[in-house]
Amino acid sequence: MAQRADMAAPAPLAGARAPDPANGRPGRHGARTYAALDLGTNNCRLLIARPEGDGFVVVDAFSRIVRLGEGLAASGRLSDAAMDRAVSALSVCADKLRRRHVSLVRSVATEACRRATNGGEFVRRVYDETGIALEVITAEQEARLAVLGCHALLEPGEGPALVFDIGGGSTELVLLDTAHATPKVVDWFSAPWGVVSLTESEPHDVRDKVACGAAYDRMRARVRQAFTAFAERALPPGDRPRRLLGTSGTVTTLASLHLDLPCYDRRAVDGLIVPAAAMRGISTRLSGMTVPERATLPCIGQERADLVVAGCAILETILDLWPADRLGVADRGIREGILRSLMARDRLIR
Known part of the structure; x- marks a missing residue:
């Protein structure tokens, strides 16, 4: 309200x-x-x-x-x-x-x-x-607002598209039909795994590379178990979406590392299309580092060093279940969706 x-x-x-x-x-x-x-x-x-x-x-x-x-x-x-x-x-x-x-x-x-x-x-x-x-x-309202705020960045194309929002306490997956001027939500799912909740589910020695790697594998298994039912229900193998758009701190941070930015720059990241293999490579590299090592990287620092790998585990699982060659990156979502809905309600924008 x-x-x-x-x-x-x-x-x-x-x-x-x-x-x-x-x-x-x-x-x-x-x-x-x-x-x-x-x-x-x-x-x-x-x-x-x-x-x-x-x-x-x-x-x-x-x-x-x-x-x-x-x-x-x-x-x-x-x-x-x-x-x-x-x-x-x-x-x-x-x-x-x-x-x-x-x-x-x-x-x-x-x-x-x-x-x-x-x-x-x-x-x-x-x-x-x-x-x-x-x-x-609700989780459904959250998913719909995120889509409203970022769907304009979807690559043109035919067939379904998947928008995902990796949050702190949950991840929302939204399947879209883009055959309309405004994409239509076909199905959606919310899992109780975000960067905070997933990190806390797998306590480990953050200074031990072996322990970090093992925790990463367990995180991916947890997420896959949570996502699989939705994948099987909503996305039959012959109709898997090839267009993915991610909106979250995880994808924007990884995109910054892909661009080798010395500090975060929204103008360079928002709307970027990144090869999925590059995002996987960065995720694998980060999962093999200790928290102190990650903290030295630009665009991660102390605030994100302990959480970013959980986001990587969620992202890699999404790419496992819905393989795509490229991934769209959005530094926009719920807030932009709220603004657009308020302004449209007052008939100031369409």
């Missing part, structure tokens, strides 16, 4: 114009400024934008790794430390919503809040402390 921005501050008066972030003058879309907030198991992300043409222009953005789901698999609860980190990040988001005079915001929470026994308590705390009304969405 979308929330009017007076949750955090008085909304602009009717007809008032929000300031243009580039020059301080009123924006030409007036007060029509929208925001999408996605609180996942690993990340907190905010995007603020105004409609432009058949899309939108980004006014402001924010992203922080909060690891909200840390320890959730073992305890079934969000820890106090994890909730504190998330509330701190959400307070930054609330301040940006005020300063950017956002008219309408939709704030969603995903797998960690779906699974946690104290998820409802956390949502109430967030509202009390930040004014942000989190909506805990």
